[in-house]
Amino acid sequence: MSKSIEPRTLRGFRDYPPELMIPRERLMETARDVFRSYGFAPIDTPAIELTEILLAKVEQGAEIHKQLYRFKDAGDRDVALRFDLTVPLARFVSQHFSKLGMPFKRYHLGTVWRGESPQAGRFREFMQCDFDTVGTVSNAADIEIAMVIHDLLTALGFERFVIHVNNRHVLSGLLAALDLGDKAVSLLRSLDKLPKVGPSGVRDEMIKEAAVTAEQADEIIALAQTQGSNAEVLAQLAERFGNNEAAKKGVLHLGEMCSVLKTAGIPEERLRVDLSICRGLDYYTGTVYETFLLDDLEIGSVCSGGRYDNLTARYTKQPLPGVGASLGLDRLIASMEKQNLLPKISTPAPVLMAQFAADRLGDYQRVARQLRAAGIGCEVYTDAKKVGAQLQYAEKKGFKAAVIAGPDEFAKGVWNVKDLAKREEKPVGESELIDVLRKIIGDFANCRV
Amino acid sequence: MSKSIEPRTLRGFRDYPPELMIPRERLMETARDVFRSYGFAPIDTPAIELTEILLAKVEQGAEIHKQLYRFKDAGDRDVALRFDLTVPLARFVSQHFSKLGMPFKRYHLGTVWRGESPQAGRFREFMQCDFDTVGTVSNAADIEIAMVIHDLLTALGFERFVIHVNNRHVLSGLLAALDLGDKAVSLLRSLDKLPKVGPSGVRDEMIKEAAVTAEQADEIIALAQTQGSNAEVLAQLAERFGNNEAAKKGVLHLGEMCSVLKTAGIPEERLRVDLSICRGLDYYTGTVYETFLLDDLEIGSVCSGGRYDNLTARYTKQPLPGVGASLGLDRLIASMEKQNLLPKISTPAPVLMAQFAADRLGDYQRVARQLRAAGIGCEVYTDAKKVGAQLQYAEKKGFKAAVIAGPDEFAKGVWNVKDLAKREEKPVGESELIDVLRKIIGDFANCRV
Numbered sequence: 017m018s019k020s021i022e023p024r025t026l027r028g029f030r031d032y033p034p035e036l037m038i039p040r041e042r043l044m045e046t047a048r049d050v051f052r053s054y055g056f057a058p059i060d061t062p063a064i065e066l067t068e069i070l071l072a073k074v075e076q077g078a079e080i081h082k083q084l085y086r087f088k089d090a091g092d093r094d095v096a097l098r099f100d101l102t103v104p105l106a107r108f109v110s111q112h113f114s115k116l117g118m119p120f121k122r123y124h125l126g127t128v129w130r131g132e133s134p135q136a137g138r139f140r141e142f143m144q145c146d147f148d149t150v151g152t153v154s155n156a157a158d159i160e161i162a163m164v165i166h167d168l169l170t171a172l173g174f175e176r177f178v179i180h181v182n183n184r185h186v187l188s189g190l191l192a193a194l195d196l197g198d199k200a201v202s203l204l205r206s207l208d209k210l211p212k213v214g215p216s217g218v219r220d221e222m223i224k225e226a227a228v229t230a231e232q233a234d235e236i237i238a239l240a241q242t243q244g245s246n247a248e249v250l251a252q253l254a255e256r257f258g259n260n261e262a263a264k265k266g267v268l269h270l271g272e273m274c275s276v277l278k279t280a281g282i283p284e285e286r287l288r289v290d291l292s293i294c295r296g297l298d299y300y301t302g303t304v305y306e307t308f309l310l311d312d313l314e315i316g317s318v319c320s321g322g323r324y325d326n327l328t329a330r331y332t333k334q335p336l337p338g339v340g341a342s343l344g345l346d347r348l349i350a351s352m353e354k355q356n357l358l359p360k361i362s363t364p365a366p367v368l369m370a371q372f373a374a375d376r377l378g379d380y381q382r383v384a385r386q387l388r389a390a391g392i393g394c395e396v397y398t399d400a401k402k403v404g405a406q407l408q409y410a411e412k413k414g415f416k417a418a419v420i421a422g423p424d425e426f427a428k429g430v431w432n433v434k435d436l437a438k439r440e441e442k443p444v445g446e447s448e449l450i451d452v453l454r455k456i457i458g459d460f461a462n463c464r465v
Numbered sequence: 466m467s468k469s470i471e472p473r474t475l476r477g478f479r480d481y482p483p484e485l486m487i488p489r490e491r492l493m494e495t496a497r498d499v500f501r502s503y504g505f506a507p508i509d510t511p512a513i514e515l516t517e518i519l520l521a522k523v524e525q526g527a528e529i530h531k532q533l534y535r536f537k538d539a540g541d542r543d544v545a546l547r548f549d550l551t552v553p554l555a556r557f558v559s560q561h562f563s564k565l566g567m568p569f570k571r572y573h574l575g576t577v578w579r580g581e582s583p584q585a586g587r588f589r590e591f592m593q594c595d596f597d598t599v600g601t602v603s604n605a606a607d608i609e610i611a612m613v614i615h616d617l618l619t620a621l622g623f624e625r626f627v628i629h630v631n632n633r634h635v636l637s638g639l640l641a642a643l644d645l646g647d648k649a650v651s652l653l654r655s656l657d658k659l660p661k662v663g664p665s666g667v668r669d670e671m672i673k674e675a676a677v678t679a680e681q682a683d684e685i686i687a688l689a690q691t692q693g694s695n696a697e698v699l700a701q702l703a704e705r706f707g708n709n710e711a712a713k714k715g716v717l718h719l720g721e722m723c724s725v726l727k728t729a730g731i732p733e734e735r736l737r738v739d740l741s742i743c744r745g746l747d748y749y750t751g752t753v754y755e756t757f758l759l760d761d762l763e764i765g766s767v768c769s770g771g772r773y774d775n776l777t778a779r780y781t782k783q784p785l786p787g788v789g790a791s792l793g794l795d796r797l798i799a800s801m802e803k804q805n806l807l808p809k810i811s812t813p814a815p816v817l818m819a820q821f822a823a824d825r826l827g828d829y830q831r832v833a834r835q836l837r838a839a840g841i842g843c844e845v846y847t848d849a850k851k852v853g854a855q856l857q858y859a860e861k862k863g864f865k866a867a868v869i870a871g872p873d874e875f876a877k878g879v880w881n882v883k884d885l886a887k888r889e890e891k892p893v894g895e896s897e898l899i900d901v902l903r904k905i906i907g908d909f910a911n912c913r914v
Binding site for chain 2: 020021022023024025026027029030031032033034037038040041044048051052053054055056057058059060061062063064065066068069072082085086087089090091092095106107108110111112115116117119121122127129131141149152154156157159160163167272275276277278279280281330331332333362364365368371374377378379381382384385388393394395396398399402408412413
């Protein structure tokens with residue numbers, strides 16, 4: 017018990033100190049508020065599950081087998097830490113189906129673990145933030161997911177973003193009309209690389225992997241790159257592939273989405289029908305979503321998802337369709353950090369009450385409690401140190417204001433309020449304190465206490 | 466891939482469906498708000514740490530060795546899931562000491578895992594909710610912890626509770642004055658059983674385990690049971706043990722706490738100096754806290770903690786004193802469930818917008834978005850089913866109101882609002898909708914969207 021141990025975290029894991037955790041909690045709370053406002057309800061599930069449950073839907077040889085944190089528990093059961101929130105949702109819905117009532121709308125913010133090779137900005141432990149509507153095939157649910165994505169990003173403070181939508185049926189119909197339906201998976205996998213390798217790279221791969229002609233490859237790529245307003249793109253598709261049932265359905269659903277979002281007041285430029293979006297199309301079966309920040313395209317999609325036909329295969333015979341998406345919370349925070357959108361503060365309270373006289377601690381805390389009750393967070397400094405040291409502490413942590421009262425102020429019945437940014441100080445009567453401080457702190461950290 | 470797998474959770478683990486997760490999230494958010502209002506900042510740490518880190522401060526043979534979820538990771542490192550949030554705090558503060566700045570006030574809500582035998586209401590995975598001020602020996606920090614406990618419980622809706630406080634120095638002083646200082650650990654361990662086994666049981670154990678006389682045992686028990694107001698108890702102690710330095714310091718600190726809380730506006734009956742509180746006194750070195758709900762005493766303390774001299778022993782040479790407590794979140798929820806204080810709802814939104822005509826989905830969502838922007842959560846039903854089925858869904862989940870509009874209403878330009886509790890329905894113009902709904906939903910779930 018005497019040797020000292022070097023304090024450290026495991027590789028691929030990290031601590032969240034206050035300056036990162038304060039904005040992270042704010043993002044999570046904002047996301048929860050938006051989910052709730054649409055009637056999505058929270059659930060939680062265990063971090064540890066039986067391995068056979070977690071891997072039930074995973075193919076042999078899939079990467080996740082190697083990434084799983086898997087071990088024997090004290091009862092010699094083969095268990096593992098969850099690697100996503102989709103498998104737990106499938107297990108949860110199958111297990112509690114009779115009690116839930118359909119449609120079932122849930123959100124789930126939870127930690128997941130994957131033993132990936134650590135890279136810059138990638139961790140082995142991260143937060144997922146999923147929302148899904150299961151138990152309905154109605155396009156109203158698909159449309160709503162796009163609305164939630166929109167309202168999430170605006171609530172988080174973003175204005176310059178675009179939600180790209182596509183529909184598996186449209187692409188299937190296109191390929192069927194070109195008589196290439198049987199090569200869909202391979203062709204879409206190549207098409208997905210368009211932003212990375214460009215049209216010629218995609219064409220080469222399509223020719224090589226799917227054995228199509230250069231003309232066929234060019235036609236697919238040209239279609240995927242169809243330009244124009246949403247109405248124009250949809251009109252072109254309807255004209256060209258209107259006699260293919262799958263494509264027709266996909267076009268109809270995308271059209272409904274555009275129309276409802278417009279009526280509901282969502283700016284048209286924030287939704288784009290984009291036929292080149294096909295990531296995950298071998299998993300998704302209808303609508304797909306990806307969301308890009310115009311001021312940080314290179315960070316990739318910050319909210320992605322889609323519609324699936326059967327969430328609960330392997331756990332129950334009853335097929336359960338659904339639609340949902342996942343907000344890339346840590347990716348958003350990384351982007352906000354890069355764009356200097358995060359306040360550099362490590363205090364959740366905007367006001368520091370300095371302490372001079374230990375025998376007046378009751379008065380300091382009495383006034384501090386009045387501020388807190390008025391929604392103004394107020395920390396009372398713990399020690400009656402020199403005021404300079406206390407103000408230094410306040411500035412280092414990012415407090416907006418300090419309230420200072422020593423024997424002189426108590427004698428006069430005033431509290432000195434210091435605006436720490438402007439370095440201005442003035443005496444204020446107790447009854448005006450809340451109003452004066454509100455002006456100084458503004459909407460500090462959107463403090464909701 | 467074809468055999469179906471029974472969906473189930475591990476023994477000792479549980480799912481949180483919406484009806485449990487909605488109040489759980491509300492409690493967590495309220496707790497966070499109170500912590501922040503006092504300037505406690507959030508942190509988070511990894512769920513997985515090196516076993517040598519987690520067990521650095523644990524004695525050989527301690528129960529936790531058997532309870533640990535411990536395994537080898539892919540890099541063959543000996544790792545384990547955290548079993549509390551105190552060890553991670555000690556590691557965190559040691560590792561980041563130079564950047565943090567003292568005093569450091571943090572809260573941490575996080576899941577911990579212990580492979581205990583599952584019992585009713587006890588799980589192997591549970592949430593801890595800790596708050597601590599480290600880096601100061603000032604009694605102001607101890608006093609503030611009591612205030613936070615008070616404001617936490619009132620913010621959570623409790624009024625009938627008492628925070629019991631004691632101080633290790635008082636008990637040490639008492640025992641020293643009785644010339645029993647060297648038997649303190651054994652005697653306090655026996656005294657701790659007072660509520661369970663009663664005075665005679667404690668006396669028997671003290672005689673047997675600490676080899677004291679029956680008279681000595683009776684004297685300690687009588688002291689622990691000292692009755693009276695806080696002022697009376699403290700006056701008795703000062704009189705009797707005033708020449709013992711340790712006891713004097715303890716009495717002084719407890720007296721300061723009573724006085725500051727009173728001045729700060731906290732009702733006197735909610736703080737009780739209780740010399741019989743000694744749980745954890747072989748760990749704590751100063752103030753100790755336990756908190757009891759008067760309407761559910763048998764659930765035990767819902768918020769406990771104390772002062773310690775050195776959090777970071779084993780990780781760093783610099784001794785780091787601190788004081789803190791832990792809110793028993795799951796215990797509180799269990800008690801609220803027992804007392805029927807939890808709303809039986811599984812929707813986080815109070816209003817259901819029924820759907821009749823798919824071609825009016827844009828209007829439904831347009832109005833629903835107006836409600837959401839006004840802070841009224843509104844779910845739009847996904848399918849244009851019969852209104853009866855939609856209202857049944859609303860009632861089952863606990864919605865307060867339904868907004869219903871079909872072709873007739875659209876023709877008239879009104880929205881029918883149904884109060885689901887009163888079963889009253891009336892047509893309302895769009896501009897009055899928010900006011901009418903606000904009256905029906907009241908303070909539904911304290912929805913903060």
